[in-house]
Amino acid sequence: MTIKEVCSRFGISPDTLRYYERVGVIPEVHRTAGGIRDYTEEDIGWVETAACFRSAGMPIDLLVEYVRLYKEGSSTISARCELLKQARAHLLAEQQKCKEALKKMNYKISVYEKAVETGVLDWNNGACGCPCSAEQE
């Protein structure tokens, strides 16, 4: 599979894919005799994993370290397991932050929707624990 096909499949630019390979977010990709990248299913699996974790905000370093350990072979299995658990903690923290932001956001939107109807913003902070006191008008 060409780089272009992989790009359109995952919504990543060719520059980004080459960058990922260069810094080690994914292992070296298979090439044609002429030196052009020809992604195997295995390569694509790595790209999908990298794209998934990156889109969730996982830092590059962590993915690079994982690939480094992977290349070292089965002696690093437990190290990789620890790394993944650390990565999971990171993701759970991100998810929690999203949740909190969404809670706050939903409250703000509900107040604004009422205001769009009535023309008056009516914050009711104490009741919801949402710190919107700064926005009384």
Added chain:
Amino acid sequence: MTIKEVCSRFGISPDTLRYYERVGVIPEVHRTAGGIRDYTEEDIGWVETAACFRSAGMPIDLLVEYVRLYKEGSSTISARCELLKQARAHLLAEQQKCKEALKKMNYKISVYEKAVETGVLDWNNGACGCPCSAEQE
């Protein structure tokens, strides 16, 4: 409340707080006669909101635009409402990406935990739809 107290309350550096004010993520903060920032409850409300949304990955521009509209007064209420809905969509997308990454991560960890016990990595891709074919060893 001094800048230091606000910082320790939200885990933000003084530089970051001043930066937020400078670029307009939060409105101008109240000052003492000597020109030193003295955060009111209202100011703190803005900081909390900014910190919450920023930690969830909301871009600075969006928050700046919201504050800009807020300062323009009640004529921008419906515009602000639209902006918040757009922001919510952004957060929901983030949350979804976290969820997908966690699903993949949990599968990988489960495989690795088994491998740490047995010493053998045993991917079972077809069964879970998880693209881990790149990591068979």
Added chain:
DNA sequence: ATACTACCTGGAGTTCACTCAAAGTCAAGA
């Protein structure tokens, strides 16, 4: 054989969100 397009590399440039430094001011304690 000749275009033409997509790919290659190495390295420089960009964007975002801070973060730091320099030089000066404010405020409390000895």
Added chain:
DNA sequence: TCTTGACTTTGAGTGAACTCCAGGTAGTAT
């Protein structure tokens, strides 16, 4: 009053993650 330490501004510097560019090669269509 002097010192000390926290605050102020302006502007430059940093790190992460791309993104672009120049100059060259691969592969296909005519």
